[in-house]
Amino acid sequence: MTFLEALYLSAIFVLVLVSPMTGSFLKCWADRSATGKSVTDGRSFCDNCGKTLAARDLIPILSWIIAGGKSRCCTTPLRWTLLTPEITSLLLAVWAVLTMPLPLLLPTLVIAWLLQAIALLAVPAPRIATILAMILALLGFTLSLLDMTGAVENRLLGFALGLLCATVAWTGASDPRARYLQAATFLPAMGALLGVGFMGLAILVGAALALLHSVVSRIIKRADEAPVPPATSLAIGLAGGTWLTWLYTDAISHAFRFGF
Ligand SMILES: [Zn+2]
Structure with missing residues (x-):
């Protein structure tokens, strides 16, 4: 394998791995644009009680599963629409790799x-x-x-x-x-x-x-x-x-x- 091929394959590997994060980022961008805020405006916070979210709450897909679909701060059931962009991104990336x-x-x-x-x-x-x-x-x-x-x-x-x-x-x-x-x-x-x-x-x-x-x-x-x-x-x-x-x-x- 040449250096360029290795670089190419690593780029693909990294893109597939971070794909749920891009989904999560895009959803956040869309939600904040809808309410007139900038995507760079401060940390992510709980939609229900407004508490700032910790890093462990922000891992795409995994945070949702570990918390059982409820927010850790106020145990409110989380919206499905928070999870769907993350899963979609991952599915699209895997789909591309397979096709x-x-x-x-x-x-x-x-x-x-x-x-x-x-x-x-x-x-x-x-x-x-x-x-x-x-x-x-x-x-x-x-x-x-x-x-x-x-x-x-x-x-x-x-x-x-x-x-x-x-x-x-x-x-x-x-x-x-x-x-x-x-x-x-x-x-x-x-x-x-x-x-x-x-x-x-x-x-x-x-x-x-x-x-x-x-x-x-x-x-x-x-x-x-x-x-x-x-x-x-x-x-x-x-x-x-x-x-x-x-x-x-x-x-x-x-x-x-x-x-x-
Ligand atoms: Zn909360």
Whole structure:
């Protein structure tokens, strides 16, 4: 094994290991943006009694299991939505390791992180979500130019189409009743990453996942929790559609070539 290969594999190992922490960080960022606070504003505190949390309360997933799903300070049952981003991040990282060829594995882990960040921030911090979507689009172009995915012309066209639709949607999203249109932030990045044809497929899959998310989150929601806004479900659905299409691009094009 060369030094570069060893470095590459270590980077992947570290990214998988810290993935629950990125989920936890993104959730905190999204929650604080929603209440107008900065993600760098002080230490994490208990949502219920306001007590500052100790380091042992902040270990993703493990703290939850050790405390039995209750806060240590005031034994209030913890919200499920605190745990889901951490588990999602870990699942996405493991999924990538099991699915992707080695050269595409590192970019895929970055894509997983960006998709999750954009989905969680699309509603509470739309400007940051848009910046992250542009970074994802750049990554899409770079992978295409490095010959790791399909033709760059197709990706430029996808990006342009996505940008056109997103601009129309953003204009509409200024109406509070059409806030769900903020999820269109994903479209340019989807086009740049997947190209035109697969972008269409990802949007269809994404719409189905958004419906599923909205139904499931209504079922697991506690009575005192606010319902998940449709924009969040749509953003999470589009992230999921992009993820599945990205992971299985080869399998899907293979299936199409042979008429299923
Ligand atoms: Zn407490």
